[in-house]
Amino acid sequence: MIRRAEEQDIPFLLDIYNEAILNGTATFDLEPKTLEDRKQWFYDHIGTHPLLVYEKHGKAIAYASLSTYREKKAYDGSVEFSIYIHKDYRGVGIGKQLMEAILKLAKEIDGIHTIISIITAGNEVSDRLHEKFGFTYCGKIKEAGYKFGQYFDINVYQIMV
Secondary structure: OEEEOOHHHHHHHHHHHHHHHHHOOOOOOOOOOOHHHHHHHHHOOOOOOOEEEEEEOOEEEEEEEEEEOOOOHHHOOEEEEEEEEOHHHOOOOHHHHHHHHHHHHHHHOOOOOEEEEEEEOOOHHHHHHHHHOOOEEEEEEEEEEEEOOEEEEEEEEEEEO
């Protein structure tokens, strides 16, 4: 079931994100987040920056969010899309369902003009998911992040809503 995130989801969302920090390249964060960090992040996703969760067996196992793209006022109509899925539930269609739900919601929120997604190069599953939903590939930024002893490129995608 997909629904808006609630405060009781924060520990599950923290676990999902910290696993991605420690074991993957979907995020360029290097240090695990604290519960307090994730609480602030949660509260930043109220209003025009929604946070959706996929719930199974009474707990959040995946989430999708629209976050502030840049702090400068001129970027207010732009949001950045993120999606994270618990390692035990990847590859079963949850990402597709969350993408569909967040795009539908974005179209209903006044003030969102464009969604930008930044994907670590080599994540072909994520690239295909974005393309399937109509995101346009905007380009590659070479060696934008350094993690696990190597540089990674990022692919930038965008969709107008």
